[in-house]
Amino acid sequence: MNKMDEIIIVVPRKELFEEERLAFQGIDSTEEVKSSLLKNIERHYTLLKRGEAEEDENYKQPIPYIVIRKSDKVFLYERLKGGGESRLHSKLSLGVGGHMNPIKGSNSFQKLLTANSLRELMEELEFSLNYVDQFNSRFEIIGFINDDSNDVGKVHIGLLVVLDIADDIEVEVKEKDQLLGKWVPIEDLKDEKVYDRLENWSKIVADIIK
Template sequence: MSKFDEMITVVPRTILFNNEKNQFNGFLSNNGQKGSKIFETLSQYEVKRRGDMEEDPTYKQLISYCLLQNEEGQILVYDRLSGGGESRLHGQSSIGVGGHMNDIVGAASINEVLRINAQRELEEEIGLSEQKTQNLQYIGFINDDTNEVGEVHLGVLFKITVDSKDVEVKETDTLKIKWVEQGSIENYDDFETWSALILEALQ
């Protein structure tokens, strides 16, 4: 199956941002009122063909985006190689492991849909089993309407502390990973937009 035929979860922009009243750019914490209101809309997601959504800014595709930290306080940074699915992001570094979300038949809540999708991506991309992702923590959203990739995606942001030795790249043609001290990253130019925005917010 082509990646464009994948059925993914999306939310109409008008619902998500309440006719732009809750629109934002950058990182938005789950603690604030605006973050809470946006989260409440996620349960109204629809399932659409990915190829139809890639250039349709009237919908936001939900993307799980998980930051990994090890017990020494280092964060996981990876480089997107040319084998990856999103050609517009090749050659850029990232601090978020994740991807598009799919419908979860029988899920009891939107929380379960989000968690299962995030856990699946962690297992597929870096080999973390479900048992090792139980401390997954939802921390907010990331949005950037200033470019064509960001305009059609909304990042649902998670954070997790892991043991470095449990992390291994499964998709060696798409990712190359390293652990770095967060404070040592001074230049965000090589990072994809979402990662740069998060690094700025977390400094």
């Protein structure tokens, strides 16, 4: 199947942001906004083909954006030339995540979020210990990321999750021809040699993560 024929979860921008009353740029982690946006997604999400959603700014695609933290370090990965989208080559990313797909027999957005987040983690990363049971617990959203400054950002909204893991857990990327993963101190994210290469959403996270 062509990836643009993939059926994904979307939410009408009008309902998500309540006629732009809740609209913001960057990141919003206030309890009021988080609660309202989650409620609006739960009530109004629908399904579209990915190709249609990518071209229609009337819809936002909720994207789980999972940042893995170990003490004072975060897992950072670089998109190599073997990866799919050329516009992302050599870019650095802090988040693991992707489009959300419907799940047969489940209409709960929280269950969809957990299942899709778990799938993305297992598809992209290898953990030295079986973390599946812990990942299966509720994924708590600590903030929403929105960036309408470019065509890609206009049709997506990020659901930011920070996943803290123990110091003795090792993490590796699975698709080594497409990604290069490594641990970096959080303070190094502000170094311009790193910061300037971060994808837009990762820059937003780098500005607030501690």
